[in-house]
Amino acid sequence: MVNRRTFLRRSGALGATALATFSPRGLTRALEAAAGVVDRSPEELASDEFYWREIQAAFTLDRTLVNLNNGGVCPSPRVVHDAYKRYLDISNQSPVYHMWQILEPNIETARRRLAAHFGCDPEEMAITRNASEALQTAQLGLDLKPGDEVLTTNQDYGRMLDTWEQRVRRDGITLTKISFPVPPPSLADLAQRFEQAITPRTRVIHFCHITNLTGQIFPVRDICRMARGRGIATIVDGAHAFAHFPFKVSELECDYYGTSLHKWLLAPIGTGFLYVRREKIAGLWPLTPASESKKNDIRKFEEIGTHPAANHNAIAEALTFHEGIGVERKVARLRYLKNRWADRLRALPNIRIFTSSDPAQSGGLACVGIDGTDAAKLTAHLWATRRIIVTPIKHPEYEGIRVTPNVYTTLAEIDDFADAMEAVAARGLPPTA
Numbered sequence: 001m002v003n004r005r006t007f008l009r010r011s012g013a014l015g016a017t018a019l020a021t022f023s024p025r026g027l028t029r030a031l032e033a034a035a036g037v038v039d040r041s042p043e044e045l046a047s048d049e050f051y052w053r054e055i056q057a058a059f060t061l062d063r064t065l066v067n068l069n070n071g072g073v074c075p076s077p078r079v080v081h082d083a084y085k086r087y088l089d090i091s092n093q094s095p096v097y098h099m100w101q102i103l104e105p106n107i108e109t110a111r112r113r114l115a116a117h118f119g120c121d122p123e124e125m126a127i128t129r130n131a132s133e134a135l136q137t138a139q140l141g142l143d144l145k146p147g148d149e150v151l152t153t154n155q156d157y158g159r160m161l162d163t164w165e166q167r168v169r170r171d172g173i174t175l176t177k178i179s180f181p182v183p184p185p186s187l188a189d190l191a192q193r194f195e196q197a198i199t200p201r202t203r204v205i206h207f208c209h210i211t212n213l214t215g216q217i218f219p220v221r222d223i224c225r226m227a228r229g230r231g232i233a234t235i236v237d238g239a240h241a242f243a244h245f246p247f248k249v250s251e252l253e254c255d256y257y258g259t260s261l262h263k264w265l266l267a268p269i270g271t272g273f274l275y276v277r278r279e280k281i282a283g284l285w286p287l288t289p290a291s292e293s294k295k296n297d298i299r300k301f302e303e304i305g306t307h308p309a310a311n312h313n314a315i316a317e318a319l320t321f322h323e324g325i326g327v328e329r330k331v332a333r334l335r336y337l338k339n340r341w342a343d344r345l346r347a348l349p350n351i352r353i354f355t356s357s358d359p360a361q362s363g364g365l366a367c368v369g370i371d372g373t374d375a376a377k378l379t380a381h382l383w384a385t386r387r388i389i390v391t392p393i394k395h396p397e398y399e400g401i402r403v404t405p406n407v408y409t410t411l412a413e414i415d416d417f418a419d420a421m422e423a424v425a426a427r428g429l430p431p432t433a
């Protein structure tokens with residue numbers, strides 16, 4: 001009889017050897033059957049603490065802290081971290097041989113498997129060190145002339161906006177940032193805002209698949225189709241989307257997509273990918289120059305000089321762990337955790353939740369504010385009194401704290417957070433906060 005603990009152990013232990021004989025889909029089905037969860041819907045399983053207890057135990061966490069800032073960067077499960085350390089040890093035996101000749105060529109396995117998850121050809125998938133590197137490759141690699149316009153939002157990620165601002169100063173392009181309410185009235189409203197802001201000079205639309213500030217999911221396909229019809233390129237910032245909720249690139253229809261893998265995939269810190277639509281590869285300059293012979297090769301975006309092979313090779317182990325849960329189950333659990341605190345707090349008159357409860361518009365990441373309460377002080381209070389980690393969001397149009405649980409978060413941790421927020425909503429912050 002195979003119990004769930006055995007399932008999890010195996011989902012780590014099977015790893016590379018099993019994959020030599022099973023396809024990822026076949027392996028996933030085998031693991032699901034072993035775990036006895038194959039007949040249960042993701043929503044049903046989302047509240048099965050027996051199942052999630054096993055996932056929680058797969059991490060080596062510091063449980064004296066309640067980490068509700070998984071939007072920043074995430075811990076890897078033990079099996080992934082072990083693989084990462086193992087590859088580092090192997091590399092160090094004789095890096096010119098063990099790292100360059102033994103480990104480095106296996107980046108192709110990570111590429112193939114990531115591409116299968118994303119739904120693209122492996123020849124459209126470059127492995128990067130993070131979402132910033134992936135997105136900046138697209139942002140800085142496009143030929144743009146003075147006066148060309150880039151359209152984005154004023155809730156896009158700061159570093160990505162800084163990157164465009166640098167092109168404004170250096171290349172004389174124009175940057176237009178649209179505003180949108182949180183939550184917006186509808187997904188169609190978001191698409192319309194972009195459409196209405198387009199001018200004859202618009203060359204690029206850059207936006208988040210899901211924002212880091214409030215967790216708003218965008219209608220990516222509608223925006224990309226509309227842009228393509230007008231000859232406008234689309235760059236999608238998927239830093240928080242990949243391995244958070246299910247989708248394939250065929251449902252997005254974007255030209256360029258960048259993500260981090262050290263967030264929701266739980267891969268080692270320093271991993272990400274860049275997708276470039278095949279016909280766009282030749283025309284995009286890499287961030288670090290590559291030889292002309294690589295013009296049409298997606299690997300030209302990986303010419304970064306000497307770097308550890310451990311990070312990108314351990315992506316394979318992170319994918320195996322991810323497949324062991326399944327992305328539908330993962331997002332169902334994340335929404336269950338979010339709804340557990342959000343539904344409780346929503347009932348209070350002075351609480352503002354800036355994230356839609358519509359599953360088409362949000363996953364596990366949400367932003368909440370208490371009227372008249374400074375978000376930085378609230379963050380400091382949660383840390384000082386209960387060792388709860390959240391992050392303050394101070395946008396010119398709203399203010400709150402961002403709350404991001406993960407698959408390892410317990411119900412007790414969520415309830416601890418909700419208790420603390422209820423107390424502040426009722427009595428305010430203590431004068432010392």
Ligand SMILES: Cc1ncc(COP(=O)(O)O)c(C=O)c1O
Binds near residue numbers: 071157208211237260
């Ligand atoms: C929306 C968004 N884009 C890009 C990034 C950059 O990710 P990284 O720091 O992994 O490069 C982040 C990081 O939090 C983000 O939230």
